[in-house]
Amino acid sequence: MTQNRHISSLDRMLNPQSVAIIGASDDGSRLSGRPLRYIRKAGYAGRIYPVNPKRDVVQGLRSYRSIAELPEAPDVAIITISSKLVLTAVSECAEVGVGAIILFSSGFAESGEEGRIEQQKILGICHERGIRLLGPNCLGVFNSKIGFFGTFATSLDRSFPRSGNVAIVSQSGAFGQHVSYLMTLRGVGISYLITTGNEADVSLDDALSWAASQADIDVIALYVEGIRSGNGFVEAMELARRNKKRVVCMKVGSSATGSHAVSSHTAALAGDDAIFDCVLRQYGTHRVRTIEEMVDVTYACAMGRLPKSRRMGVITLSGGFGIHICDMAEISGLELPALGKDVQENLLKILPYASVSNPVDCTGQAVNELHALAGAMKLLLSEESIDGLFCYFGTVPLTEAGISKALRSAVLEGTRECHDKPIILCMLADQQELRSYEEAHLLVFEDPARAVTAMAAMAKLKESEQARDSAGLTLAKPLEIPRRPLSEYEASRILLEAGVPVVAQTCVATKIDCIDAAKRFGFPVVLKLVSAQLQHKSKIGGVILNIGDVAALTKAYDELWRRGSAVSDATIDGILVMPMAPPGIETIIGVIRDPIFGPTVMFGLGGVFVESLRDITLRRAPFGEEEANRMIREIAGYRLLEGTPGKASYDVTALANVLSRVSVFAAANADQIQSLDINPFVVWEVGKGGIALDALIVSGKNMTSEVGQVVPIPETAA
């Protein structure tokens, strides 16, 4: 509904020259009194109009008895009154010509049908008059650059965030203020907070798109419970990626209980978490799992130096902590390359007692030779094989007697010449001490494990920046797919048209044709029953493999007819003849239609990998071969494809090509395909490609049930 409106329409809400507060309380500790108190305390320079029918003065400011009395049409009206009075207030705002409304009040769509209808009425007025509406049931917004705190966030009682290159966009007000407070404590500058609440008008996508369009924003902290439009969300993420904004996303509802709780909490659809997870990755958004991780990664990214690769150096005063950082780096996918001989020799010249592999352990002794420590840091930072540095200084900054000062001088000296690589100091120090390091563009973490997690997140964000997006893919014209149950033979022909290699096959109706076909293909062959109603043929013995000669063929032919006829309601279209394919690794390629994200491609290895281990990966269609390659590498069973010394490696390139083709086909025919199942797709050794051995397409919306079966949902999609 809001997709076509230009995101700049939110400018008036976030950058207002004037603001009216409808229902402003004289008591600054009340929800309805907080925005006024905050705005004034923060020194907002715009015009402020409290509206309160009972008072002429509110919190010392001239107040208006009604909206109609306002001396101008304010850019924003903040509505804080009871839900029953909101509709009237919104009408009056519309009359006056306000630019945008921030609606705190709850009691709308989130509380039942009556509230939903009321919310629709309000939305109707706003749409008609071109007013952007935030909420209802939201915590509001802030723009700390101009001191506009249009929110009742109680954490502002403690401190206001300073402005900076971070924006927070959150569906939950509680979450928004929680992380805003933590980030402020951490010294992160936050220019904007937008909480979207019920999203009657302004959706999460709108808010994300707006934040992604702000030149002064580099990092967006995004909190999601559920989204309404897959397209809108993907477009917003694509915009952020194009504009080089780093999006750090926390999405709740991954657990069974949790995703149930989401639906009871908001009107939004939770979406399948596994698909959501893959989509975030696909469009370059970094998902975090905890609040702490969100704060850490945002803090690190806000510093602005992302590592060019995953290769890191470690320098430590304690061997144990060096090892700990190694351990965590391995888990996080970072690498600690061995140092060049030159560097090692130069390090030993400076610190003869140090262990100069990576991690470089200077031992506690280096505290007495801080100049040498600085030299070692310089050496490491000049190493080309390393794109980021961890330094462990532990409790040294806590020391009395000048040692902490001396450490600071040494560290600033050792890092002064480095202007691009991220440097993380792991140490315990007080706030003031930390800030002095941060001013020199150094990151400080108390906990080494958290430091590693943040560095790894930065490395992944950097990689995804470099990743090509799917914008370049062209979708072919949709195929004509009958809206009725399709046989395997029909499905195979459609796949062939889509450019997927499919095993040669002929559909025959007589024994003579069958023998002819088998001879043409060469024995051994496979016979299968062809029937649109029998989509899981093997369950009734509708597939006979490895038929070695004409005698066996005729026997098998008769047997299949017999088995097919035994199933009432199934029309047998004929018998499929195909050669036995050479063995390879069996994979499964599927397409499902996600209610949020549309056609989604699933990939996994056959057998226990998919059935028992649920070792699958997903991508929203369409995507290119590069993305398909990343996808293939995500499954645990990848090492089977990759091969090991002494074991074959398989044609991942061909597989990636097929996955991409399937995704393009699925996207082009999104309206026609309910699901698709290539099981197995056999992959042969490198250079030999692969082939689809079985295909099942469920088309259209009016699917009929399979004989004796429920509507076939691919097993592989679970």
Next chain:
Amino acid sequence: MTQNRHISSLDRMLNPQSVAIIGASDDGSRLSGRPLRYIRKAGYAGRIYPVNPKRDVVQGLRSYRSIAELPEAPDVAIITISSKLVLTAVSECAEVGVGAIILFSSGFAESGEEGRIEQQKILGICHERGIRLLGPNCLGVFNSKIGFFGTFATSLDRSFPRSGNVAIVSQSGAFGQHVSYLMTLRGVGISYLITTGNEADVSLDDALSWAASQADIDVIALYVEGIRSGNGFVEAMELARRNKKRVVCMKVGSSATGSHAVSSHTAALAGDDAIFDCVLRQYGTHRVRTIEEMVDVTYACAMGRLPKSRRMGVITLSGGFGIHICDMAEISGLELPALGKDVQENLLKILPYASVSNPVDCTGQAVNELHALAGAMKLLLSEESIDGLFCYFGTVPLTEAGISKALRSAVLEGTRECHDKPIILCMLADQQELRSYEEAHLLVFEDPARAVTAMAAMAKLKESEQARDSAGLTLAKPLEIPRRPLSEYEASRILLEAGVPVVAQTCVATKIDCIDAAKRFGFPVVLKLVSAQLQHKSKIGGVILNIGDVAALTKAYDELWRRGSAVSDATIDGILVMPMAPPGIETIIGVIRDPIFGPTVMFGLGGVFVESLRDITLRRAPFGEEEANRMIREIAGYRLLEGTPGKASYDVTALANVLSRVSVFAAANADQIQSLDINPFVVWEVGKGGIALDALIVSGKNMTSEVGQVVPIPETAA
């Protein structure tokens, strides 16, 4: 070496009446001046004797020119002088009759051969005189109960820990002081810190055993880089479990690079991390992966209320945070049971707008009705199905204007009657506010994810307390196992003696005997070459399966002889005849001899699970069936054994029995068995048991190489 000395021999070191500081500096900021400064500042009431050849007064205290001048034999001598002077000082201490030595100085075993020899000399003196020696190269100890800070930990410049029910035992001084500082900030009371350094005499096991014997200690935070004696470490853990101490262990060196770094850092062996991990679990020690987790879990356990089960309740002011806690709980293995109808109805009476499933979402509105919130907490805490509670109050405690006070009253009211279940409040508040909750035995966490991790750790520690240990197992008399390569037939007979079900088999040397045997077993049968030199028979085609009749049998018999004869150097002892076993799930049971922990049993599923996914689990031998049951449930492939609706479930009970028997056999024959491989052990459906289909035992130390092969290390052990 130190196993037989009674742990109480450390009492004098940790509870000294008198202390000498050898090399005490007048400058309290120097390493050699710190212990004296700390001890006096902390109000240590014992007798203090600085020893410094150059001064009569040190830091205002009378000082002694030499050790010989001391007026008494002090309980402890802290030696802070250069490594070259240490041997003489230790001799003098021995002359005087000191009880224990704490040796800070570095430059011993950790620095090379010369240092190692010097360390041995010092140790010799100490052993001879019965002096316990801590270090060298250690950070010392503290006993905060008596103000004895025999350490140079710089973090004490900031604050002294208060005494409490926590002890820290650490191989790394840096780690010890790092976590001691963080725990102190967190309000955790720490009575003892012991850092073991080079462990010339006092080992990690000794320190752990001592801490596990202190009546005033409930929780031990343990930091490990590597251990020397598996037995000593296991005994210490067993002692801790018997004495109901919770051990929270951080062990570094899990990564490839990290474990390499461990060996460069200390003299200790890193041990295989996967084995270490399983051993910790086996003996009820909780492993943490990060420092933060160590602090969190220690903090939570120190409160003293562990949940009786994994079933938790959640009450929240924000739906999103409720969902987040659900998500984290699922990952951590906690459960959120549905609430009873009664409770739900009663909750709705108090909070009609709340969502009363679990999590109970009171919404932000409840802040205005804190009495109702208190009532809801009471209701949840009285629920029998719930053994712990998470409460999310977010930023409310930050609020000005009395709301935070009112919240505190409500929470104290709501939890007052609960004396056993752990209650974690997730909220942002200042230190003083936090403490007021903690005084009421409530735990406070800023981050919900960390709260969940800590609760899950407590639940697991509680479970492992209830777990039976292996003390009750009796080992059978060792079998007589020849110290030479064994054939499959010999290995199978040994396994049978150990009580493992093995497929029926006969070793024949003539075709007639072969046919007889096959007829006795009934077709189809399997033939295998029997040769101690051919331990991987299938590689040379030494196994022929599924032989259906006499004709096929005679053909196979001849073929096997032909194949066997083609291998030079292999003595063929005969042909093994066995029936084809009914199909089931193939598992692998192995035994390896870990250099630290001795015989260790490995379990996994056959095929890709072990070979490609490395989906295995380990346990130190011996262990009982209960432990075996836990072990089986740890592998990812367990769901294949467990079965699903429509799929069979397999005889896990029988499997657990076999695993336990194998472990008992491996322990009883520890000196004789290098490795054992049952591959496959086939498990049948529930009630039908299972059977070993192949066995390989490598015995003794003087193994010869297999023909054309390297010494057979089981593939499964990687």
